[in-house]
Amino acid sequence: MTDETHATTTIGVILAGGLARRMGGGDKPMRAIGGRPILDHVIARFAPQCDGVILNANGDPARFSAFGLPVVADSVADFPGPLAGVLAALDWTAHNRPGVRWVASVAGDCPFLPRDLLARLHEARAAQGAKLAVAASGGQSHPVIGLWSVALREELRHALVKEDIRKIDRWTARYPLATVSWPAEPVDPFFNANTVEDLAEAEKLATLAG
Template sequence: MAGMTSVLAVVLAGGLARRMGGGDKPLRMLGGQPLLNHVLARVGPQVAGVILNANGDAGRFAGYGLPVVADPVPDHPGPLAGILAGLDWAAAMRPEIADVLSVPGDCPFLPADLLARLRAARAAAGVPMACAASGGWTHPPVALWPVALRGELRAALLAGERKIDRWTARFGCASAEWPAEPFDPFFNANAPDDLAEAERLLSSGLAGPIGTASRTISGDLP
């Protein structure tokens, strides 16, 4: 994909998973594989490389062979902290990376044209960021972020900001819309009932093939 070499993906896997009963949502099983495998299989081919944002013992993700970066600010302030982790890692480790694509670790049906359409929406609107939308709802954690804004994001987090859309509104954020039928590509498995629905979508064939990501997904990352 043209331009993918300037984009890194960060999979947001640092949540507390309270509605799932605790633990790591991305490691819950779907179709015989962890949710994370599905996410990586769908987002990996679109970008130059992938990192994981997760807190605690990074060893639980060791089998993926991917860099694991913790929130750079304390007290689990939410997805903005994971996004900042991705921006900071890109700036320090991959200075050629201009943008970071953030995706939740519990969204197994992400579209294959996610990056392309976010970039197109951002360019058409002339703004620095773009997020996904479907069924009349925006999905702020599924977004494209310029590394150049990491200083502003850190300052906002340290000042207490927690809402993604409120922060992006300061600079401008376009949206790219996908249809929510016959299934929502941004369906997220927040609770056990959601996993059951995801299994139904997989078995019906509506959501496409089961992802096959493994430790080979790391691409050209060090």
């Protein structure tokens, strides 16, 4: 392994902690598209880019056992939301893969993720000297789809516990941030299934996504 390869070794975390209120509750990533759970589509696109993938979810981890991923609950109590999931992933990586410096996060309800996600995030981060990187498409930033430095985990913990910061972009604004854009046509790679109507749309888009 070269120094550069080691420098970009990345653990992936799939954030699956949402309550799916607009779908009537339950786990959004377990809803089906094309006869397969959304989570299955996410793993298929994301895992080949990572040096290991974990799933951030609260509650009984057994419901995800079929996917064969470590399930990591939020490491800070009573802080629902994606930043808590990112912190859980940073903590897991620090304890289980101490040589790894980066964690990439994606949403568990994005079935069409780009296959060059990590490569482009790391390229932009390195080129711009940034500490973090996030994805964008169609003129919109997607802060849940991002690249995080394990070295910032205690700063993130402080922001969550002491400052009650919940919004991702409020926290990332403190650091040099690279934003990488992808085209939104013919399919937005960061399309996420939030509603029953979105599921129907995803069925149509699946044939275009490849």
